Amino acid sequence: MGGTRRQQIATWLAERAYTLDELVRACGVSKAIVAEDIRHIARSVHPPRRLRIDPSRCRQCGFTFTKRERITDPSRCPRCRNEWISPQAFHIT
Numbered sequence: 001m002g003g004t005r006r007q008q009i010a011t012w013l014a015e016r017a018y019t020l021d022e023l024v025r026a027c028g029v030s031k032a033i034v035a036e037d038i039r040h041i042a043r044s045v046h047p048p049r050r051l052r053i054d055p056s057r058c059r060q061c062g063f064t065f066t067k068r069e070r071i072t073d074p075s076r077c078p079r080c081r082n083e084w085i086s087p088q089a090f091h092i093t
């Protein structure tokens with residue numbers, strides 16, 4: 001049940017920050033499905049609480065992916081072309 005899984009994800013995100021891959025492993029569904037769940041949760045969190053996203057960061061040059069709208073992680077640094085990127089983390093606070 002999608003609703004139940006979303007509630008479970010929202011509960012986890014209220015406890016600590018999770019990366020997309022961690023949630024995919026915990027839920028056993030595809031990355032696309034979890035990304036859609038996160039988008040849905042982001043819209044349904046009641047203020048003043050909200051879904052916060054710790055941005056991805058290039059582990060080579062330190063470039064930070066702020067202003068990023070996408071839930072899925074970037075694959076390559078636009079500044080140095082490195083592909084060693086730390087994942088975004090999602091947290092409800």
Ligand SMILES: [Zn+2]
Binds near residue numbers: 080
């Ligand atoms: Zn870089």
